[in-house]
Amino acid sequence: MTQLFINIKELIQVREPNIQKVSGKEMGILPTLKNAYLRVEDELIVDYGLMDTLQNKTADETIDCSGKMIFPSWCDSHTHIVYAGNRTQEFIDRIQGLSYEEIANNGGGILNSAKKLQETSEDDLYQQAAKRLQEVIALGTGAIEIKSGYGLTVAAELKMLRVIKRLKENFNTPIKATFLGAHALPAAYKKNKAAYLDLIIEEMLPKIAAENLADFIDIFCEIGYFDVEDTARILAAGKKYGLIPKVHVNQFNAFGGIALSVAHEALSVDHLEELTQEDIDALKGTNTMPVALPACSYFLSIPYTPARKIISAGLPLALATDYNPGSTPSGNMNFVVATACIKMKMTPEEAMNAATINGAFAMNLSHKVGSITKGKLANFFITKEIASYSFLPYRFGDHLIETVYLKGKKATR
Ligand code: NIG
Numbered sequence: 001m002t003q004l005f006i007n008i009k010e011l012i013q014v015r016e017p018n019i020q021k022v023s024g025k026e027m028g029i030l031p032t033l034k035n036a037y038l039r040v041e042d043e044l045i046v047d048y049g050l051m052d053t054l055q056n057k058t059a060d061e062t063i064d065c066s067g068k069m070i071f072p073s074w075c076d077s078h079t080h081i082v083y084a085g086n087r088t089q090e091f092i093d094r095i096q097g098l099s100y101e102e103i104a105n106n107g108g109g110i111l112n113s114a115k116k117l118q119e120t121s122e123d124d125l126y127q128q129a130a131k132r133l134q135e136v137i138a139l140g141t142g143a144i145e146i147k148s149g150y151g152l153t154v155a156a157e158l159k160m161l162r163v164i165k166r167l168k169e170n171f172n173t174p175i176k177a178t179f180l181g182a183h184a185l186p187a188a189y190k191k192n193k194a195a196y197l198d199l200i201i202e203e204m205l206p207k208i209a210a211e212n213l214a215d216f217i218d219i220f221c222e223i224g225y226f227d228v229e230d231t232a233r234i235l236a237a238g239k240k241y242g243l244i245p246k247v248h249v250n251q252f253n254a255f256g257g258i259a260l261s262v263a264h265e266a267l268s269v270d271h272l273e274e275l276t277q278e279d280i281d282a283l284k285g286t287n288t289m290p291v292a293l294p295a296c297s298y299f300l301s302i303p304y305t306p307a308r309k310i311i312s313a314g315l316p317l318a319l320a321t322d323y324n325p326g327s328t329p330s331g332n333m334n335f336v337v338a339t340a341c342i343k344m345k346m347t348p349e350e351a352m353n354a355a356t357i358n359g360a361f362a363m364n365l366s367h368k369v370g371s372i373t374k375g376k377l378a379n380f381f382i383t384k385e386i387a388s389y390s391f392l393p394y395r396f397g398d399h400l401i402e403t404v405y406l407k408g409k410k411a412t413r
């Protein structure tokens with residue numbers, strides 16, 4: 001099956017296969033082709049170019065894109081979309097003055113979601129997560145990472161990871177699974193953190209590895225959750241099973257978690273709302289991708305990750321949603337890109353690089369997605385008629401995507 005997309009007003013993020021991420025000043029450049037064509041064969045992008053140079057016009061299907069642009073799918077490298085129910089009561093409590101930390105200290109927060117998830121069947125959980133995944137696909141996401149971490153018991157963590165495995169099997173798009181057993185300390189272990197870490201290392205990890213349920217390992221490295229020593233233990237234990245670290249760090253406090261994550265060759269460090277010069281220096285010259293989650297900052301009214309500081313230090317930056325019931329009940333990457341421009345002062349070019357190629361890198365998927373590149377998956381979206389690519393962040397809150405393709409197949413009606 002060959003498809004030919006013609007008269008594309010602008011084909012966005014056209015890259016050679018050797019580009020796996022962009023850093024510093026390069027982030028300000030978004031390569032595009034105006035008045036372009038794109039050829040897809042089965043699942044893959046096989047050719048693209050300017051309309052003037054289009055020779056072979058034969059195809060099983062020809063799609064006219066006049067006035068419209070094609071973007072590579074958003075690559076959302078940080079989500080928690082497998083969860084049960086919602087936390088609207090905490091949302092209202094925060095409107096009325098309680099902080100995220102106060103709610104967590106009162107037994108709400110992650111433990112609230114864990115209680116709900118433990119009581120929910122695997123099938124029910126799958127249905128809830130699949131609906132969210134279908135919704136974010138319609139919003140342009142075409143590669144996604146999903147974490148566990150609302151189970152916090154052996155059985156419930158396995159249940160979450162099995163749900164992610166089913167999503168991988170049933171959805172036509174790359175999905176990566178992250179084991180986040182160390183997301184919060186369950187009430188039963190309140191006075192014995194070491195015993196919970198033992199449970200993760202001695203019981204959860206071997207079972208997860210035996211069923212091949214995770215690609216990555218994560219921990220919430222934060223005051224009141226897990227410290228640098230705990231993080232070192234968990235990351236080292238994960239490594240024994242081939243799980244690469246992606247770490248929740250520096251959301252509320254900076255205390256050395258980034259240097260530690262880099263020392264463990266983390267693929268990404270995520271959140272970074274609080275960032276010191278030492279943290280930036282620790283990231284220089286490494287392969288660890290900093291990941292900002294501006295929709296979380298927006299929802300919790302906490303500081304935004306200092307993108308300008310990161311980019312002017314020559315570092316790369318990725319953008320992701322953090323879609324979860326507590327701190328970010330939204331999986332809309334278009335909103336993330338707009339918020340990065342509006343609140344973090346990223347240019348549209350920087351934000352789009354961060355949400356595509358750099359997001360792909362943060363999932364070890366830059367060889368498959370993240371750009372319009374020959375040989376990559378035909379995961380992209382066609383916009384409505386728009387004046388320029390900057391319209392996506394400029395018209396924040398609007399839905400400017402008309403059609404989504406995953407592996408060359410229409411994923412939306
Ligand atoms: O990334 N920060 C830790 N974990 C999630 C939120 C968890 C929750 O509140 O349910 C996050 O923001």
Ligand code: FE
Nearest residue numbers: 078080248322
């Ligand atoms: Fe998160």
